[in-house]
Every structure is written in C-alpha cells, then in structure tokens.
Amino acid sequence: MITCNQLDVKGKRVLIRADLNSPLEDGRVVVNPRIIAHAKTIRELSDRGARVIVISHQGRKGHHDFTSLEEHTRILKELAGRHVEFIDDVVGGKVNDAIARLKDGEIIVLDNVRHLDDEANADGKIVHELTPHVDYFVLDALSIAHREHASVVGFTKTVPSCAGNVLAEEVTALDKVKNSKHVTFIFGGSKVEDSVCVMKIWLAQGRADKILLGGALSILFLYAKGYDIGKSLDYIKKTGVINFLSDAKEMLNKFADKIILPVDVGLKESDGRKDCTVEKINDGEIFDIGPKTIELYAGLIKKSTALVANGPMGVYEIEDYAKGTIAILRAISESKAFSLLGGGHTITALEKSKLDKHKFGYVSLSGKALIEFLCGKALPGIVALDENEINFKREITQRN
Missing domain, CATH: 3.40.50.1260 (Phosphoglycerate kinase, N-terminal domain)
Structure with a gap:
C-alpha cells in the first residue's frame, strides 16, 4: 500500500x-x-x-x-x-x-x-x-x-x-493481528452481534487461542450454559441479545475449551455492589466481572502472544462497576504481547483509567470497519x- x-x-x-x-x-x-x-x-x-x-x-x-x-x-x-x-x-x-x-x-x-x-x-x-x-x-x-x-x-x-x-498505522496494526497464529480475544460491551461474528470466524479457523468474555456477551454465554442470570435475563430479552442464544450454545458445544466465562460477577443490588460466584447470582443484575474472574483473565492475558480487546467488562460508567474493565486494561498494558484495542467505549474507558496509551500496541480509531476486518470482510x-x-x-x- x-x-x-x-x-x-x-x-x-x-x-x-x-x-x-x-x-x-x-x-x-x-x-x-x-x-x-x-x-x-x-x-x-x-x-x-x-x-x-x-x-x-x-x-x-x-x-x-x-x-x-x-x-x-x-x-x-x-x-x-x-x-x-x-x-x-x-x-x-x-x-x-x-x-x-x-x-x-x-x-x-x-x-x-x-x-x-x-x-x-x-x-x-x-x-x-x-x-x-x-x-x-x-x-x-x-x-x-x-x-x-x-x-x-x-x-x-x-x-x-x-x-x-x-x-497506514491502522492497517499495519491489523496485519499484525491477522498474521498471528494464536490470538487471545477479550470481548465485552453490548454489541453482541459484532463479537459473535468475530468469534465464529476465528474459532472455526483455529486461530483464537482463548476468548475471554465480559459485558452483555458474558451474560448471554452464562445463560447459554445454564446459569441463573437473575434480572439480567430481562436485559438480554429487551436488548435482543437473547437472539444470539443458539450461536452461543453452538460455540460452547464446539469450543468450550476456548471460551472463558466469568467465575464470579459484580451484581447491582439495592444496597450497592455485591460480588458472588456465578452459581449464586439469584435476583441481582450483572454489572461487572468479579475479583476471581479478574485474576483468572489477567493470568491468561499474561501468557498471550497477541491480544485483541473490544468492549468493556461491565458498566464502567459507574465507578463501583468499572473495576473489571480497568483491571483488564491494566493487565493488557502490562503484557508483553502485541495488543490491539478497539471500540468507542473501550477507548473512553481507557481514558478514564489514566493508563499510559503507549503501553498498548495500538489503540484503533475504527469501529465497524475494525469488526468487519476481523470478520474477514x-x-x-x-x-x-x-x-x-x-x-x-x-x-x-x-x-x-
């Protein structure tokens, strides 16, 4: 070019x-x-x-x-x-x-x-x-x-x-990911359709090493795996996230070892945040990943050779539920792997975190085009x- x-x-x-x-x-x-x-x-x-x-x-x-x-x-x-x-x-x-x-x-x-x-x-x-x-x-x-x-x-x-x-800088960064044989994806946010598209392609090609889930996507996959997701069930129904339930079940059936789900979550309850394991969600609404999940994801990020992150881990706009998003961004910044960050909310969360942008491989300025590229279009x-x-x-x- x-x-x-x-x-x-x-x-x-x-x-x-x-x-x-x-x-x-x-x-x-x-x-x-x-x-x-x-x-x-x-x-x-x-x-x-x-x-x-x-x-x-x-x-x-x-x-x-x-x-x-x-x-x-x-x-x-x-x-x-x-x-x-x-x-x-x-x-x-x-x-x-x-x-x-x-x-x-x-x-x-x-x-x-x-x-x-x-x-x-x-x-x-x-x-x-x-x-x-x-x-x-x-x-x-x-x-x-x-x-x-x-x-x-x-x-x-x-x-x-x-x-x-x-x-030119964007294309160079994307080519680094494209040419990587093993990539760890960290997907969160609410744009489930985009993430599902990328997951299907990279899992089918055998090039996704691990896919760590947060945000609405993790709620969907937890539900697909049979967990009680409390009030978050209403959320995925209202937003149409549940329309991708069959996709989630199919991927879990084929690639269970590649898709990593939260082991605990941060619930929004009447008296504030409550952390609990995914087996004990009950009536709360999932607003973040929990501390054990942060530790699990950080360990996997540390072992990765290439990273792609798109979307926050939770409702980062509220301070009590920004912990997961900030912690995962920090883990990525400390990794020796090449990292590509994308998505408007990811960039906003990065600015909120006060982390040094230069510690990331590339912070993409693209939205839909980035996803289409990762989907092979x-x-x-x-x-x-x-x-x-x-x-x-x-x-x-x-x-x-």
Missing part, C-alpha cells in the same frame, strides 16, 4: 478524506482521538508544501448530529497549529476558486460531504466536480473504509491515490487503494 509519505506533494493539490465525525455535547463538537490523529497527518502534508483540501462527514441528514464542519475547522486550526480556512460548500464555483487560490502549505476544509444526496453512491457528484481540481487523493481513515461512498472510493478511480498516516476503501496502485502506477512513478 502506497502512503502519502512516499509521494512528492510539494505544490500538489492533495485531497484528503479524513473522519472528523465527532460526538456532540450541547451542540458543540467534542475533541477526540480521531481529530487529533488526522490533524497530525494534515499538518505533515502542509509542512511538506502540499495544498491541502480536507473532506469529511458529520452525522447523518435528519439526525441531531448532522452539522457543518465549521467548528471542526476551528479545532483543526488549533491542533495543527496552522491557518485553516473553512469553505461553506462541498462542490461548485466557491470551492473551485478556493482550491485555485491555495498556495503551498495552505489548508482548506470543505463542508459536510453528506450535504450531497448522492454521497452514498461510489460515483457521486463530488468525484466529477473535484477530480479536475486535485492531483492526489489521500484516504486517511480505516473507520470509513467499509463504506463504498463517493468520498471514500470514488476518487481512487480518477486520480492517483494513497493511504494517509492514520490509515474486504473493506471497499482498502480494495480501492490496492486497485488504484495498479491502475495509476506509471503516473505515480512519473510524478515522483
């Missing part, structure tokens, strides 16, 4: 597709790891004399988080330490003029690409309108690489393209870059 570091970008009009999509609090953009990472790529391109044009999306039409990228531009300006100009359009004369005025090292941000009705079409309007005005296209986010949208894959058909530094954005490298190889060589 060609990266932007391999190209001579001085004086070139470089269109970079970042993922600036951010949570909003009281209508304001929350600064997050994705924006911080993309700001670094953008600054580096600017330092090398590129004329940088940034495109991204924010939210979906009709949703509360569908906004312009004006505030994102202000944040990028602060993070990159460069003047960054916002253009309140995506295509058209105003955009074309702004690109034409760009000088080496200057940066502009176009408005939300989802203003265009055909953005979800790989051959959308933005591709035809902007292609004559750019020299290179840079895809800088694995988090959007699973979408076959115009701003993600369209330009790879029309201009020389490459991976940005953020995307081809990501359209990555496929498009690979095809572009073949189709534009001569042109890229001549320009450099």
Whole structure:
C-alpha cells in the first residue's frame, strides 16, 4: 500500500478524506482521538508544501448530529497549529476558486460531504466536480473504509491515490493481528452481534487461542450454559441479545475449551455492589466481572502472544462497576504481547483509567470497519487503494 509519505506533494493539490465525525455535547463538537490523529497527518502534508483540501462527514441528514464542519475547522486550526480556512460548500464555483487560490502549505476544509444526496453512491457528484481540481487523493481513515461512498472510493478511480498516516498505522496494526497464529480475544460491551461474528470466524479457523468474555456477551454465554442470570435475563430479552442464544450454545458445544466465562460477577443490588460466584447470582443484575474472574483473565492475558480487546467488562460508567474493565486494561498494558484495542467505549474507558496509551500496541480509531476486518470482510476503501496502485502506477512513478 502506497502512503502519502512516499509521494512528492510539494505544490500538489492533495485531497484528503479524513473522519472528523465527532460526538456532540450541547451542540458543540467534542475533541477526540480521531481529530487529533488526522490533524497530525494534515499538518505533515502542509509542512511538506502540499495544498491541502480536507473532506469529511458529520452525522447523518435528519439526525441531531448532522452539522457543518465549521467548528471542526476551528479545532483543526488549533491542533495543527496552522491557518485553516473553512469553505461553506462541498462542490461548485466557491470551492473551485478556493482550491485555485491555495498556495503551498495552505489548508482548506470543505463542508459536510453528506450535504450531497448522492454521497452514498461510489460515483457521486463530488468525484466529477473535484477530480479536475486535485492531483492526489489521500484516504486517511480505516473507520470509513467499509463504506463504498463517493468520498471514500470514488476518487481512487480518477486520480492517483494513497493511504494517509492514520490509515497506514491502522492497517499495519491489523496485519499484525491477522498474521498471528494464536490470538487471545477479550470481548465485552453490548454489541453482541459484532463479537459473535468475530468469534465464529476465528474459532472455526483455529486461530483464537482463548476468548475471554465480559459485558452483555458474558451474560448471554452464562445463560447459554445454564446459569441463573437473575434480572439480567430481562436485559438480554429487551436488548435482543437473547437472539444470539443458539450461536452461543453452538460455540460452547464446539469450543468450550476456548471460551472463558466469568467465575464470579459484580451484581447491582439495592444496597450497592455485591460480588458472588456465578452459581449464586439469584435476583441481582450483572454489572461487572468479579475479583476471581479478574485474576483468572489477567493470568491468561499474561501468557498471550497477541491480544485483541473490544468492549468493556461491565458498566464502567459507574465507578463501583468499572473495576473489571480497568483491571483488564491494566493487565493488557502490562503484557508483553502485541495488543490491539478497539471500540468507542473501550477507548473512553481507557481514558478514564489514566493508563499510559503507549503501553498498548495500538489503540484503533475504527469501529465497524475494525469488526468487519476481523470478520474477514474486504473493506471497499482498502480494495480501492490496492486497485488504484495498479491502475495509476506509471503516473505515480512519473510524478515522483
């Protein structure tokens, strides 16, 4: 995969597709790891004399988080330490003029690409309108690489393209996991469907060494194994987690030695947290893994050669039930194995833990794309870059 570091970008009009999509609090953009990472790529391109044009999306039409990228531009300006100009359009004369005025090292941000009705079409309007005005296209986010949208894959058909530094780092980290023969997975959180998909693939291939369960997934598997899960039964029924009961039973039947369940849990009761073994759950609601499970999981993590963690062990937002999540993150940070962390709640829990991020192999900025990669699915954005490298190889060589 060609990266932007391999190209001579001085004086070139470089269109970079970042993922600036951010949570909003009281209508304001929350600064997050994705924006911080993309700001670094953008600054580096600017330092090398590129004329940088940034495109991204924010939210979906009709949703509360569908906004312009004006505030994102202000944040990028602060993070990159460069003047960054916002253009309140995506295509058209105003955009074309702004690109034409760009000088080496200057940066502009176009408005939300989802203003265009055909953005979800790989051959959308933005591709035809902007292609004559750019020299290179840079895809800088694995988090959007699973979408076959115009701003993600369209330009790879029309201009020389490459991976940005953020995307390149993500792919390198994923390849380390992909090429590992034995991987220990730590799955928690509430997105059971995603975890079940990964479990099925890796267990069937014989490449999952152990799978340690927490969160809603552990509740489902405990129930599948015949344990009384107390009030948590209502939870898995209301949330649809119980729909994966047959999958859980099938995997337990085939791979019981690979799937490791909690031996004790932290229950939420009227008077607070109560730890008990899984045989004595009774009426409480499972909100965390227990101390014996923490010890068990930490020991298995220590013996692992590669680790993938996605999702918290419990309701980490409440301090009394964050113990399991924080303890497992600490065990991963102390492991000598390469570790890949993914999922929004995992990253939030990591920030809450105050643990040093540099002690983890890689903290992924991707969500759904990470899961699809682990499920063995081809990501359209990555496929498009690979095809572009073949189709534009001569042109890229001549320009450099």
